[in-house]
Amino acid sequence: MHIALVAHNVKHGDGQGRVNVEIVRQCLNRGLDVTLVADDVDPDIVDWGVRWIRVHPVLNRPILAKVLEFALRANRVIDRIRPEVDVICANGVVCTRPHDVNVAHFVHTTWLQSPVHESRTTSGLRAWYQWLFTAVNAHLERLVFSRARRLVGVSDLVADELAALDVSAPIRTIANGVDPTEFAPGPGRRETFGLPKDVPLALFAGDLVSPRKNLDTVLRALVDVPDWHLAVAGSTTDSPYPALARDLGLAPRVHFVGFCDDMSALMRASDLFVFPSHYEPFALVVLEAMATGRPVITARSVGAASLVSPECGIVLDDPSDTEGVARGLRSFQSPEARKTAGSAARTIAESQTWTDMADAYVDLFFSAAPSPLPLEHASCFPSRPLPRS
Numbered sequence: 001m002h003i004a005l006v007a008h009n010v011k012h013g014d015g016q017g018r019v020n021v022e023i024v025r026q027c028l029n030r031g032l033d034v035t036l037v038a039d040d041v042d043p044d045i046v047d048w049g050v051r052w053i054r055v056h057p058v059l060n061r062p063i064l065a066k067v068l069e070f071a072l073r074a075n076r077v078i079d080r081i082r083p084e085v086d087v088i089c090a091n092g093v094v095c096t097r098p099h100d101v102n103v104a105h106f107v108h109t110t111w112l113q114s115p116v117h118e119s120r121t122t123s124g125l126r127a128w129y130q131w132l133f134t135a136v137n138a139h140l141e142r143l144v145f146s147r148a149r150r151l152v153g154v155s156d157l158v159a160d161e162l163a164a165l166d167v168s169a170p171i172r173t174i175a176n177g178v179d180p181t182e183f184a185p186g187p188g189r190r191e192t193f194g195l196p197k198d199v200p201l202a203l204f205a206g207d208l209v210s211p212r213k214n215l216d217t218v219l220r221a222l223v224d225v226p227d228w229h230l231a232v233a234g235s236t237t238d239s240p241y242p243a244l245a246r247d248l249g250l251a252p253r254v255h256f257v258g259f260c261d262d263m264s265a266l267m268r269a270s271d272l273f274v275f276p277s278h279y280e281p282f283a284l285v286v287l288e289a290m291a292t293g294r295p296v297i298t299a300r301s302v303g304a305a306s307l308v309s310p311e312c313g314i315v316l317d318d319p320s321d322t323e324g325v326a327r328g329l330r331s332f333q334s335p336e337a338r339k340t341a342g343s344a345a346r347t348i349a350e351s352q353t354w355t356d357m358a359d360a361y362v363d364l365f366f367s368a369a370p371s372p373l374p375l376e377h378a379s380c381f382p383s384r385p386l387p388r389s
Contacts, residue, residue, distance in 0.1 A: 004035045005034060006038070092144070203233065
């Protein structure tokens with residue numbers, strides 16, 4: 001069977017891109033042929049034996065123009081290769097041609113309605129452009145989803161949002177995965193990141209410019225829990241949060257570590273992960289923290305929150321619940337409480353591996369083919385040994 005995967009990125013260091021990497025890996029492991037219709041693909045993936053048809057928008061254009069141009073160019077590629085492939089799997093608004101599977105990593109219709117959408121939290125030209133960008137994508141995604149034979153949400157949250165669009169295609173959830181060997185419990189080295197020893201240390205990671213990630217609620221909660229310190233991973237360029245931390249009197253306890261290229265080591269150096277984002281279709285960092293054996297404080301507006309049981313963390317109904325975040329930090333004050341919850345988190349994460357996720361996609365491809373093969377026939381295809389994830 002031959003799969004065409006249409007995506008902007010197939011890369012290890014990108015959230016959606018990493019999902020695509022693991023899908024490609026497992027397709028090849030199970031003997032399927034793969035064509036990538038994409039802009040950016042890691043070179044080692046091409047070495048695995050896939051065909052890459054590059055869809056390369058013109059540089060130095062606004063992002064919205066690049067999105068539209070990519071879709072139009074991808075359409076032309078799909079028209080050309082459609083007779084050669086059995087299943088076309090697209091990622092969101094990347095084409096408008098009919099296709100077999102569409103994976104929704106983000107629902108712009110939901111984000112447009114959010115009270116913290118940038119059209120409501122900024123002003124002037126930026127606010128207007130952010131509204132236009134999301135509104136156009138929201139219109140396009142309804143069109144694209146209506147032309148998919150099957151839809152996948154990367155979390156139950158996204159699947160519910162797809163259902164709210166009143167699309168006719170069947171919808172299922174395939175949750176994103178984690179590498180439990182890369183993100184694993186173990187001793188952390190705080191000195192590597194310039195972090196204080198012998199204090200309870202929570203970790204927040206994400207975009208430090210947009211209010212969507214909701215660091216301000218975490219900082220305000222920290223005022224009421226004086227024993228806790230907070231490490232913040234992310235670029236502080238144009239970020240308002242270092243100034244907010246100073247204004248709140250938190251500068252000695254909030255440690256901005258900048259962009260981190262070894263998140264697993266930073267998570268091992270922390271005691272807890274806190275991430276009450278206002279809107280997050282999945283949030284790989286939550287699952288990565290759980291795999292590292294760390295308790296999690298998050299919100300129902302985060303897709304990965306559905307994986308967080310009461311034994312391993314706290315899920316807030318309202319992401320802006322400052323007292324709820326503070327109460328959560330207090331509940332994990334003792335090392336014993338953190339150890340017990342972290343062990344439960346690790347157990348859950350071990351059942352959410354990249355291989356489990358990718359197998360679910362490959363099984364879906366077999367059933368989504370116009371003349372589907374029974375799954376028991378999948379093993380008859382010759383496998384190709386590939387690098388492990």
